[in-house]
Amino acid sequence: MGMIGSGDSEGGDEFQLGPIIQTIRAGWKWPVLLGGVAALLALIMVLITSPKFEAGGSLYLASAEKNQPLSSDALSGISLLTGLVQGSNMDTQIEIIRSRDMVQRAILASGINAQVWNAGHRPGLSYAGWVFGGRELSLYAPPPHALRALYAEVTNASLAGQVLTIRFAQADKYQILHHGKVLLTGLLGQPAVGPDLRLTLDPVQPQYVPAAHAEYQIRINSPLASYDAMMSSGALSVSQVGGLADAAGAGRTSYLVGIHYQSADPYAARRFVQTLMQTYLTETGSWSTDQAGATYDYLSGQLKKIRTALSAADTRLANFQSKSGVISVPEAAKELIQQLATYETQRSQTKITLYGLQQIQKALAQPDSKLNPYLFSNVQDPVLNGLSTRLAEAQTKLDSLQKLYTSAAPQVVQVKSEIASIRSAIGNLVNNQERIANQQLQSIDSIIGQTRAQMGSYPRSELEIISLTRSTEVLGKLYMFLLQKQEEAAVNKASTLTKNRVLDTALVRDKPVAPDAKREILLDGLLGVLLGLGIVLGRYWLHPGFRSEEEVRRRYPFLPVYGLLPAEQIPPKTQATSFKMPDPRSSYGEALRLLRGNLYLAAGEGRGQVLALSSAIPGDGKSTLAFQLAVALAQDGKKVLLLDADLRKPHAHLAFRVAQEPGLAAVLAGRSSWEEALHHIEDTGIDLITAGNTPPNPSEHLGSGKLAELLVALRSHYDYIVMDTPPFPMVGDMLTIGPLVDRLLTVAKIEHTPRRAYQEHLQGILGLHRPSGLIIFGIHILGSYRYGYGIHAKGGSWASAESWRRFLVSLRNRK
Template sequence: MLSLAAGPGPEADEDRSSFVPVLLNYWHTAVRWRLVIAAIFGACLLAGLAVTLLMAPLYTARTGIEISREQKNVTNVEGVESEQAGRDLEFYATQYSLLKAESLAKRVARRLNLAKSDDFFRAHGVSAEQLQKVDRTGRQSGGSSPRERLVMAILLQHVDVQPVRNSRLVDIKYTSRSPEMSALLANTWVEEFIGSTMDRQFSSTSDARRFLEGRLEMLKARLEQSERDAVAYASGKNIIPLDEGTDGGTRTPTSRTLASANLEALNEALQRAQADRIVAQSRIAGGSAANSVEVLTNPAITQMRARRAELAAQHSQLMVTFEPEYPAARAVQEQIIALDAAIAQETGRVAKSRQQDYQEAVRRERDLEQKVGALKAVLDGQRHDAIQYNIYQRDADTNRQLYDALLQRYKEVGVAGAVGVNNISVVDEASVPTRPSAPNMTFNLALALLAGLSLSVAAVIGLEQIDEGIRRPEDVSELLSVPLLGSVPLVKEDPVAELSDPRSQLFESYFSVRSTLAFATTHGLPRTVALSSARSGEGKSTTAFALADLIGRTGKNVLLVDADLRMPSLHRILNMPNEVGLSNLLAGDDDIAAIIQDTGRKGLYLLTSGPLPPSPPELLSSTRLAELLQVFLKDFDHVIIDAPPVLGLADALLIGRTAEGVVFVVEAEKTPRRAVRAALRRLREAGNQIFGATVTKVAAHSGAYGYAYGYRYGYGRKDAPASGEDG
């Protein structure tokens, strides 16, 4: 087969007429091994038919599910997995692998208790004897029982996961001999797959909660310690914080302590004292107290002045009528003097109170200044101490924030784990199948044909590699390094009868060999030609007779010599006696004319082998054969010698050396190339000239030799098309 696929060599490039297309070579090969191919195809079809008829009916149930990348979360609480966790390319491949996991098969087996279910084993063709054999095997340490392992193997073998292309849908199919069992297992398989997915999610949530619990305990201890450190430091430094905040510009943490609050209050009191002192001082520096606001607004002084004004008016009226010494006028005057004294006394008291207010304001201002200065010193020291206190406080705040965040996440994970999420939904539940899914006669026969085709190709390739026969005309020149004289077809009738008909295919092919042989020498047809082959039965004797007969038809006298002194056959081909012959002449008999027989064919005479000698090489090794040939050539134009096969014998080497050359006969597709090469090598080493090779018994289907295309087209046959009709 490999040689058939090879391209044409240089000789083929020069002679395009000998080129055979590759596909045609394949066809020739298939036709050559048609019986083997037919046998393989027939055996495969019979096997497929037998398997189909003997198989138990199987029922397949289908459950359709949808696997989404996004989980269907019933709460707004984020789970442990991120939103992008399921968007990887491996997501669906992982889901398909999980659908075929052994752990899922174990869940299904344990849920339905299949290890103890006889219906399950009957639905899968497991007999009671097989179960007993399984039960006799021991349980593995720490593993499942033998039945459980068998159940898991059966489940995984009969479940089929088929993703629907370009979708999120997946078909889960289960096949068994029981339609009810198939539907039950298909639905249970999907339910357990959803359950295992939920369990894995809950397990991951539990792991996250355990991790968060550990982190919370650690952060809680750190938070408590950092708060203790901050409080202890504040107590040691007498820092009493009232409230805390941050500077809006620099976001630096600030704290308001008791000292700063006291300082603010004293500072405000100092400011008020200073204001009071300034007011008191301005009152003192403002002039006489009689015209001051306090005096003018004093109720007592106002009343006394009003009374004095009344008395003054009364006194003036009395003065109009009476003298100043008038008792009534004097009494009024004395009252006026008393009121003036009282007013002066009250005015003096107001002036004295101004002075006292000023002094008190000065003292209060001075005291407040002293206290503010002392608090400034205290606050300045606390500000230096507040640096370390802020460090403790920031550490406590950081730990508190981490603790609060982890606590919130812990609560969210707890809620998500309690509610659960699911990204798998059932689209179609499996129903009990009503028709078997297998065996499928058409599918099984098609599979058998495919197997037959594969086996046929493999067998033909193997046979082609093993077969070393000559299959193509080019093989003679390419593989044997000898010229191709012609090829002779295989005929079913008697070759002698076929050669009697000039229009026969056999006649035409041998005539072509005779014509090609005429170009083997410079003087035309060789006068003495020996025919031999690698082994017996290759058509050597028939070829010798055919060449001799064809040469005799051209008006030449031809002597056909049967030199095969071991297995002669020419006398049987021509139906002539063989009492005397070549062996007698080689032994010394000189009556050549009495031994040579006339065949009755034009120009053809026969010298049979005669009695078989005990040692043919002894007779052939002498010079007697060469002398006889010289004698024959005096009466005959050509001498055709039928020699024995080359391999294993020395006869052909001795005979060929006495003739002008040898025509080597090769049976098509039968004789191994190694045998032909060995025979040709022996002939050459013995000094024989080889005119060429003739390929015999070419099957009519072998298009490589042209017989498949109507070799006998035309040539004057009665059934040939008339001139001008193209076949």
């Protein structure tokens, strides 16, 4: 037969579920062990971890509901501004709550960046302590003698995160020390400021005063570091709560914002959430009233001036009337006076509008300034109001991006470009409106001048009374106009007081949100199991040996299979223990008998059959199988000789506990006859010729021609001669022994014999042109798998009669 193909023949790596299942079954200890270890480690980590509690509250943002963005109809015809005033006011408010400045204010006011504890007694509770302590929040309640540091900041960066000592000298006076150096001296409950740090130290219980010489310890982190840690870990969450649905089922915006914060101290978490909500309400409230207050103050000043001028005008008019006796004003003059008063009122209104536009221009003149949306209240222009809302949202978005990216990042550049575009649009609109307002003011001044000129045509005696009456009427109307505007400003100021409210005060649940013990243990245990399975399957896929019986059959379909021996009952190595036959009732014993039957069918009834067993590498079970096969043939009444032809590493004498000398080496060297080297093994019924002492030149002994003569002499005395040979091609003795035997049986062991080594082994075996057969060692039993030997169809069933006939013909042709 010619040389076989490559060991990586087609179909060699076909996916097979059966061998994989058997591999997992065989390596079940790995996933079980790793899963158990991972679950145990997860349990330990959970028990020593500090549990985290979540505090949550909610805000109702009425101002966001009131200040909705403009509709597209308000922007029709202004293509430059289209899209600039769109956006969600709720998103802006959420970003304001999450902003660095707002959160840092709440951190300082709530004191969560500073820990204070009694000297020598560090606070903290593990998950195990919480579980075994009764699972009560009261475990975290501060003791009566606890202190709290508010508005704590270290101006010396080297002190951030350092443990400092608080020592009370007397009553409520204390010192803060670091390595014996006094950093700060203060009074309990009073702000204390030093060159290195500042804080306000308060007792948790209002009436508590530490005893003299009492010592505490404090650790202060910078509010910026606390903010960064809070945001990077996701401990703080600010999000829009839910959404409403209208009658048609369409979604509508919700004006509720939920604030949640996780901390190992549930009381600190609740305090921080409550403080953050109050800080937001206070800050946004002050922003809202700033501009309205400025307008109110401006109008109040104007009213004071007009009231003084009106009082003076009334006095002059009364004095003139009493002296001159002229009481009434001509009807035509009265009409002119009323017109003049109206024009003066319009002039004042235009000046108020100019005042608002000038305030916006001043803010725009500062490139990095943030425009307050309330600056636009005096202008009363819907487009400007919409642009101001969009600008505030873009500025908030820029603040968020600058925390994550550099100024050169595309996202930051894009938002900066958007802000510049909005500011430019606002500037253009303000310039246009300011120009129009100035033109209106000039027109009103021109009309007022013409009206006054008409009044100059009256007689001198009437001009005086007309002038005084005009002043009184104009100033009176101006006063009423400004008084109305002041009332509007007062209403506007009151309306700008934020209507945002705390809907749900901060509440902390009595069950920690982390760690989730069941989830962590289950997940880590599952990951351990998957890792174990990965190791088992990795070893399976990366193993260089055959993975299954089907793979051996698929690679070498031309090689007749004489036997399939299961892996479950492979006996121990014979060189380590005495030889022992398997239980005849076991699957291995049955497989061995079927192997014997297949040899009968292949060899016929002829005597003197010489069988040689070989393998590609040591450890394939070749010697064990040779001993067992010889005994199995003897148990069936055959006269059998077991010949140990492995002159390099013999061990038949160890397995059967007989003397090593004389043996085959002595017979081939002529030092002994084969009869003298013969051992009869009573309990097995076989004869044995051991290999003898290992000669210095085994190949020369085997190739001397004496082995052929010995086999000729032995054939007439035995039905079967079973030879155990060394691995080939690791040792080349098979090239000498092979041509002398009647049948070569090659052994391949699943998950042990390397594919490439067996390919080279089989190439040499087939090159001897002797009848050959395959014995597959170490197969796995799958469920109802039936052991069948000889030629097998796929799935392990017996071959058809036609297949068996072709097999026998091929054997005769080889002979």
